[in-house]
Amino acid sequence: xxxxxxxxxxxxxxxxxxxxxxxxxxxxxxxxxxxxxxxxxxxxxxxxxxxxxxxxxxxxxxxxxxxxxxxxxxxxxxxxxxxxxxxxxxxxxxxxxxxxxxxxxxxxxxxxxxxxxxxxxxxxxxxxxxxxxxxxxxxxxxxxxxxxxxxxxxxxxxx
Amino acid sequence: xxxxxxxxxxxxxxxxxxxxxxxxxxxxxxxxxxxxxxxxxxxxxxxxxxxxxxxxxxxxxxxxxxxxxxxxxxxxxxxxxxxxxxxxxxxxxxxxxxxxxxxxxxxxxxxxxxxxxxxxxxxxxxxxxxxxxxxxxxxxxxxxxxxxxxxxxxxxxxx
DNA sequence: ATATATATTTCAGCGCACTTAACTAATAAA
DNA sequence: TTTATTAGTTAAGTGCGCTGAAATATATAT
Numbered sequence: 001x002x003x004x005x006x007x008x009x010x011x012x013x014x015x016x017x018x019x020x021x022x023x024x025x026x027x028x029x030x031x032x033x034x035x036x037x038x039x040x041x042x043x044x045x046x047x048x049x050x051x052x053x054x055x056x057x058x059x060x061x062x063x064x065x066x067x068x069x070x071x072x073x074x075x076x077x078x079x080x081x082x083x084x085x086x087x088x089x090x091x092x093x094x095x096x097x098x099x100x101x102x103x104x105x106x107x108x109x110x111x112x113x114x115x116x117x118x119x120x121x122x123x124x125x126x127x128x129x130x131x132x133x134x135x136x137x138x139x140x141x142x143x144x145x146x147x148x149x150x151x152x153x154x155x156x157x158x159x
Numbered sequence: 160x161x162x163x164x165x166x167x168x169x170x171x172x173x174x175x176x177x178x179x180x181x182x183x184x185x186x187x188x189x190x191x192x193x194x195x196x197x198x199x200x201x202x203x204x205x206x207x208x209x210x211x212x213x214x215x216x217x218x219x220x221x222x223x224x225x226x227x228x229x230x231x232x233x234x235x236x237x238x239x240x241x242x243x244x245x246x247x248x249x250x251x252x253x254x255x256x257x258x259x260x261x262x263x264x265x266x267x268x269x270x271x272x273x274x275x276x277x278x279x280x281x282x283x284x285x286x287x288x289x290x291x292x293x294x295x296x297x298x299x300x301x302x303x304x305x306x307x308x309x310x311x312x313x314x315x316x317x318x
Numbered sequence: 319a320t321a322t323a324t325a326t327t328t329c330a331g332c333g334c335a336c337t338t339a340a341c342t343a344a345t346a347a348a
Numbered sequence: 349t350t351t352a353t354t355a356g357t358t359a360a361g362t363g364c365g366c367t368g369a370a371a372t373a374t375a376t377a378t
Binding site for chain 2: 002007008010011012013015016018019020023026028109112113116117119120122123125127128129130131133134137139141142144145
């Protein structure tokens, strides 16, 4: 297979399938965990950023700060997020995952990894290595794209 | 890279990034299209199955048939889905995408493909081929897993 | 023919995410 | 110091997705 069009087609198709699959898995897990998708989105954001303020959440999710505040509040009441005063700016809050919140994210990722691993079990080691190589290529290019998208961002918020 | 653990790790990590990314893209598109995630889920299901009944939707989405009926109704009113009587079973409905609905799905996929293509532009042809090979492996194994999961399914509903 | 099961719809009601608007408190600018 | 700006919260109200229950109509079983 060297036809460029067919190569693109193959990749598009594979991506579609992966996406489709992942969507359902994720939805089911979140639902089973008793959370909503937006709520879980906040947990994930906190997992990746380690800490942030309410406005960081509203920016990232394209919702008003009022909505973000309300969502966060539910997570705080659920014991998944810790909301403290930002020592540098007393108007702002410093949001972090609690241990319980961290575990929730861990579990969800473990669940996904379980699925990925099950998939890998069905192919032989040589193919597994090929897939790993492709993933490392994609990881690299995704990081590259992320850089390109945020040239104006300060170093203070490594999303 | 031949260490099995590292191979798995690399793949898991790549999958996580792809998932994360795709989620946001999809959410934004759906929102911009004036639909909800569940509504769009139905369009996608109809895209893959070509036609189905209300209960197929409720089964697949893990919601009651009442909920499915209501969701479908909104899509019908929006001109995205056609709801006709199933000639084989007059209790059931035969749901299909309208031309407008089909275009909506096409556009959303094109949007995603655009993003995938942009990603591919950043890597050289040799790497692109490697990625394609990996995707075809994954596509194969995904199909295989799907088979394993539905051994009792009749041939009438190729989801 | 009668009883039962299936496919869908309608309705009342609940919880959630979201928005706008008004408000508090703290920082930054004049 | 006053004036604006920024971060976050609160409250009222909207719309959506969802459920449970009741209703309708068709299909299947006895």
